[in-house]
Amino acid sequence: MITTADVLRYTAFSTDPEGGNPAGVVLDASGLDDAAMLAVAAEVGYSESAFLTAPPEGFGVSGQAFTVRYFSPKAEVPFCGHATVATAVALAERTGPGDFVFVTRVGPVPVTVESVDGVLRATLTSVEPHVEEAAADDVREALAALDWAAEDLDPALPPRIAFAGARHLVLAAATRARLADLQYDFARLEALMRRLDLTTVQLAWRESASVFHVRDPFPVGGVVEDPATGAAAAAFGAYARELGLVPGESELTLHQGVDMGRPGVLTVTLGEGDPRVRVSGSGARIPDAG
Template identity: 80%
Template sequence: MTDVLRYTAFSSDPAGGNPAGVVLDAAGLDDAAMLAIAAELDYSETAFLTAPPEGLGEAGRAFTVRFFSPKAEVPFCGHATVATAVALAERIGPGDLVFATPVGTVPVTVTDDEGVLRATLTSVEPHVEDIAAADLDEALAALDWPAADLDPALPPRIAFAGNRHLVLGAATRERLADLSYDFERLAALLRRLDLTTVQLAWRASGTVFHVRDPFPVGGVVEDPATGAAAAAFGAYVREQGLVPEESVLTLHQGEDLGRPGVLTVTLRAGDARVRVGGAGAVIPG
């Protein structure tokens, strides 16, 4: 019988953050079995670990990781990466890990902060691109957001740091809190544009943001805390010149769902990759 662990990421409280499934030994599972486990668990993603490619990282601290939503395999998942790293650290100790993922090699460092395990992943090389006006109009129509509710200081873009995400800035916290969208219409747009989520963001201060992530392509109305989108968002704000090249951002997510989480996004001068970190905890049950 496959042992499916349950962890939350980006919170030290099991009732906060974003739950993920973790299967530490998926060697005997084929794609259909992994998808079935993810669908039965019904979290936004479940991570499945197998042996690493030859020569990747330190023995016993390197793994191949695949991610499945309840609907399909996804190339990368930040919160399941954090959850997996915390689960491993509880068994083999904090320190450096290396994950071979479908989008590339993702290093992760786990530290013990007075009994709270925190994992920080380093993204693959990110990039940012424009979105066509017609596609933006369709996204706003699916969200039922008037264009006037967008923050002109956060221009719409598509950002990638493992997955592609449409970034939209909300002019007010109230706009961000009022999320009721056309699930099938937005899902169709995201599939056509090869997007994973829409990263909705409201800027509370220079380096503090509140974010939400509709995730209809994964069969989930909203992802409570989204590490891959946070990495893409870090690349986006840097590319737009919205923060200094060397910055630490705080992203609050999940408050409107009753599952508050905190994501720390670190940007380093001279390094295009984005670091995303947060606490993790086992979900009892």
């Protein structure tokens, strides 16, 4: 039986263990059922932990393809970007850089790990994204839960629900100060998110044409805020392209975790002719744990 002592702990989207978003990683979860995985994730206490088992029969090569499931302390989530990056870095430390395929609940997610100046850097390729309108009543309820006024929104970046493996409500702040001041009604926002099947709310502020600062409340996972959110970054890339905020072929830089004291950097790459979104970041083992 796996205990939390057997769980690897890595941070994603930072080379500093004190930065980015920590994730638990179980490289062999073959002996765990759903209840056990949830219990391990809850005890680890990170926003998500990843659990690997063998891929579906005939899918990929052993050691390169894995079935991956993601659990927050409260529930299973369909896809998690930061735990994907953390897991890929953990695998690459053991087998070397290369290509992996993670078979998730939302579909296969290719991941490539490269060594850049001696630092392992993982790039995931999302499932095909989509963007939809956000109902006005739902936006008003989200603003009320966040204690934001309508005037706090940036009219150039309208609210939308974006998906690239998980659903996120994108709300853009008009000022950096508005983004920095995050105090919200946990229960009220959680209720709205459960009704809309949202994983996080992606709060964003645009610094320049290709640089954004983002924050992600995550009450449905039992966490006030996620320090670095790869799935939301992929969804945000789809959102930015859909609304014509950036060219069809672009590289965006997302800064997250700064206001929490866990800074991380997520690189979002959009390509012409491929609707999928790529999210890249470094990772690091959290020492003296596991």
